[in-house]
Amino acid sequence: MQETVSxxxxxxxxxxxxxxxxxxxxxGAGPGDPGLLTLHALNxxxxxxxxxxxxxxxxxxxxxARPDAEVIYAGKRGGxxxxxxxxxxxxxxxxxxxGKRVLRLKGGDPFVFGRGGEEGQTLVQHDVPIRxxxxxxxxxGGLAYAGxxxxxxxxNQSVTFVTGHDQSGDTPSSLDWEAISKGSQVIVIYMxxxxxxxxxxxxxxxxxxxxxxxxxxxxxxxxxxRVLETNLSTCVEDADAQGFGAPxxxxxxxxxxxxxxxxxxxxxxxxAPRNTDPMGRGRPAEDR
Ligand code: SAH
Numbered sequence: 001m002q003e004t005v006s007x008x009x010x011x012x013x014x015x016x017x018x019x020x021x022x023x024x025x026x027x028g029a030g031p032g033d034p035g036l037l038t039l040h041a042l043n044x045x046x047x048x049x050x051x052x053x054x055x056x057x058x059x060x061x062x063x064x065a066r067p068d069a070e071v072i073y074a075g076k077r078g079g080x081x082x083x084x085x086x087x088x089x090x091x092x093x094x095x096x097x098x099g100k101r102v103l104r105l106k107g108g109d110p111f112v113f114g115r116g117g118e119e120g121q122t123l124v125q126h127d128v129p130i131r132x133x134x135x136x137x138x139x140x141g142g143l144a145y146a147g148x149x150x151x152x153x154x155x156n157q158s159v160t161f162v163t164g165h166d167q168s169g170d171t172p173s174s175l176d177w178e179a180i181s182k183g184s185q186v187i188v189i190y191m192x193x194x195x196x197x198x199x200x201x202x203x204x205x206x207x208x209x210x211x212x213x214x215x216x217x218x219x220x221x222x223x224x225x226r227v228l229e230t231n232l233s234t235c236v237e238d239a240d241a242q243g244f245g246a247p248x249x250x251x252x253x254x255x256x257x258x259x260x261x262x263x264x265x266x267x268x269x270x271x272a273p274r275n276t277d278p279m280g281r282g283r284p285a286e287d288r
Contacts, residue, residue: 019047024092024102024123026116028109028135029057031142032222040133048103050095056107089122096128109137113163113190139188142220142249146227147262154279155254156185164192171195181206186253193246197236215256218248
């Protein structure tokens with residue numbers, strides 16, 4: 001059980017931007033843990049008349065809304081009935097035109113596989129003024145909560161973020177898996193569970209080793225977070241056997257091995273690190 005301390009409620013000493021009537025702020029809520037919100041996001045939540053939020057936004061965050069705020073769910077989850085993207089964007093336009101202070105709260109970062117670009121564009125096309133508040137994206141923050149550094153000097157000088165879905169819900173046909181496979185030391189896949197079988201086959205066919213380490217982090221940064229350490233050849237079967245489903249971040253690459261040293265949530269529970277030198281360097285990490 002994690003110990004808690006009380007947190008100062010007022011954030012004095014700074015000028016915080018005002019969310020004005022008729023404006024829409026597109027705000028990232030981070031991957032789940034409310035503590036991963038930015039201060040700008042909290043400032044927005046406290047001012048908004050209308051909050052339109054997504055499926056992946058943790059409900060406790062909405063407790064910080066003003067008591068009289070209108071809180072509207074606009075969830076979109078693969079395969080389930082959901083509000084249409086254009087309807088959501090036009091709903092934002094309507095609220096802004098009605099003189100409301102509108103907050104569009106999206107999981108992670110609004111501009112990372114979050115359709116924040118489309119919503120912002122529709123608002124701009126309707127002359128609605130906007131502000132963008134970035135958030136911590138699940139592909140970075142979610143992996144950090146699993147103890148996986150998305151870059152690590154011994155492993156990768158680049159990282160590729162890909163989506164496992166395109167607009168039709170299929171694996172994106174525009175993705176050149178061969179190029180990704182050759183060019184990306186670490187591949188971070190969003191929305192990849194449905195097509196994980198196709199994705200791993202594409203990666204193996206393009207030359208990635210079958211035993212390449214893979215980590216799957218589901219419900220990252222929430223109390224339901226679970227992490228599966230597996231490899232390319234068995235990841236689909238292992239995920240099925242252990243009931244891993246969406247929302248999940250899949251990380252392909254040797255950076256995932258660092259979890260053997262950096263699983264800080266396990267360490268906090270008194271479990272010793274499995275291996276403090278997963279890259280087998282035989283010397284302290286900073287002596288280089
Ligand atoms: N804008 C978001 C991504 C939205 S797409 C961001 O920047 O994080 C939705 C996908 O994000 C999910 O299918 C999953 O792959 C990933 N995701 C979002 N939150 C997650 C979480 N808490 N744990 C694991 N994956 C998450």
